[in-house]
Amino acid sequence: MYKFIEHVFGFLYPIFRKWGLGYNFASYLSLIFNIALLCLLAYFIYVVFRLVLVTVMVFIAKKTKTKFDDLLVTNKTAKYIAHLIPLLFIYKAVPVILNKYEYWEGVFGKLVGIYIVFLLLWIVRTIFNALKDYLKLKPRYSDKPIDSFIQVIMIVLWLVGITVIISRLFEINHTEILTTFGAVSALIILIFRDIIMGFVASVQVAINDMIRIGDWVTMDKFGADGDVIEINLTTVKVRNFDNTTTTIPTYSLSSDSFQNWRGMLNSDGRRIKRHILIKTSSIRFLEDAELSKLKSIHLISDYIDTRKKDIDAYNSSNSIDKSILINGRNLTNLGLFRKYITSYLRSHPALNQDMILMCRQLQSTSQGVPIEIYAFSRDKVWENYEYVMSDVFDHVFSSVKYFDLEVYELPSEKEYLK
Structure with missing residues (x-):
């Protein structure tokens, strides 16, 4: 196909020259045609794989007893994986299709590479969301702060992904990026103070079993008196008995006093x-x-x-x-x-x-x-x-x-x- 395109534009070049358009016009037209053809092929691959993957995953979800694959379907994991396959095709095809256009080959290669990193992170996120929903269906984990742990993992993955993107975009070694991050660690700590404190508090809450989803808690400082409905990395949401919602910083659970009525509810009176x-x-x-x-x-x-x-x-x-x-x-x-x-x-x-x-x-x-x-x-x-x-x-x-x-x-x- 690519040789055929070269022959076609080799034939058209004298005609463009006669019209006064010259080689550059023919070259750019060839570039546009190559990119359009590449995008068309990628879209065709996407449609085919999306149909196949979604159909197969829905079929498996209906046949199996576990709810995890149903939640993967609900979170559209197969759809995002179907996006990944044509992107990998484009990533491999760019050096071949644009081998005579070194500048554009570099630009498209970097853009596609960055998109692949973002898409991989998004696929991982949908899998973790499905895992979170699945664990909440289990009585053993329904009251655990699963959101906090998943958010911590995703923050780490996003940091890795950003490092890869910067490395790819500016052609910088990973070690140099990490060294730079170390130099600005004080600024990072200042910016992500609540997240870091929330992470530490989440670990303490989980290890010491201080609070669970569904617990009745009272915290006068924040006007909270009701049931815990959500625990994540930075906040704990409490639905008060008047049906209002109070948001408490997670780190306040380890630094301030609060009353948990779980012991009373689990007792005999x-x-x-x-x-x-x-x-x-x-x-x-x-x-x-x-x-x-x-x-x-x-x-x-x-x-x-x-x-x-x-x-x-x-x-x-x-x-x-x-x-x-x-x-x-x-x-x-x-x-x-x-x-x-x-x-x-x-x-x-x-x-x-x-x-x-x-x-x-x-x-x-x-x-x-x-x-x-x-x-x-x-x-x-x-x-x-x-x-x-x-x-x-x-x-x-x-x-x-x-x-x-x-x-x-x-x-x-x-x-x-x-």
């Missing part, structure tokens, strides 16, 4: 830790008549009998003067109330009885004495957890009056007007 304030003035000792009345409360009737016997025996053996209630040992309405709440919690079906469960008294304050409930709900789903906690405290608030206690609250307008 979600903690309930809340208190009520009892007026100090309403706390007092209980008399026998009051104890007899409180014995009608089922959850503490046995406790009152047992404790009253022990207290009466102690007071009697020590000849305690009970004409004044403060003398000797006594039951208090607050102590009995705490015992009742503990018994109530022990009988509540929604609370995990195998975990810590107690009703305790905290340090008194100017607003009263805090009585705190510390227990764990079996159901960890937010909505259900809130219902269980509300149900418990509905009962607690309703029970206070039976022990002649008062809950502290600020006076209302009506009380001021009395």
Whole structure:
């Protein structure tokens, strides 16, 4: 074919010369024709190989059970490989087709070589994207920061690709380029600071298993309170419970404090830790008549009998003067109330009885004495957890009056007007 073209333009050259166009016109026309013919052949090869590769890959994807080849089809890997084959043909054909045009041979050779490097990087990228999507389908890897590792690999490959392109474009040795990069390393570190810090943080996050996709995290500094939906090299995306999205720099996970609720979700219960304030003035000792009345409360009737016997025996053996209630040992309405709440919690079906469960008294304050409930709900789903906690405290608030206690609250307008 190439010899035929030479004969044709050898025949046409005298005609161009007669018309006054000369050798240069014939030469450029020959160059254009050669390039056009080369591009036409390359396009034909591309169409054929694209049809074959895509058809074969789709056929294989349908026949195999694995999802990886389906994801290769989705990411159009076969399409980009089909681009590569005609480019390799052009790269090999340029020295032959343009052997008499040394300048243009160099230009086209460099351009095609650079395009091949870019295309190879793009093919590798589609394969890694398919691999990322495939691993996320696996329960073992679905919560791992796969995006970060793939981005690191692609950054390294892009640096190698850029080095090859510069070497090819300016005909510089690879060693000289790397030496130059070393000389400007301080500038590179400044430019890629976030990427480098993000890479280090990603490694720490992965090794220490600090955070996974799907984790519920709270980070007040960035206003994040929700589920992690993406972890990549430079950012972590959190979908908050109000459906907004917060972006956190990856390196902040290793330098700042954040709260990961995964441990709670993987445990056997979600903690309930809340208190009520009892007026100090309403706390007092209980008399026998009051104890007899409180014995009608089922959850503490046995406790009152047992404790009253022990207290009466102690007071009697020590000849305690009970004409004044403060003398000797006594039951208090607050102590009995705490015992009742503990018994109530022990009988509540929604609370995990195998975990810590107690009703305790905290340090008194100017607003009263805090009585705190510390227990764990079996159901960890937010909505259900809130219902269980509300149900418990509905009962607690309703029970206070039976022990002649008062809950502290600020006076209302009506009380001021009395």
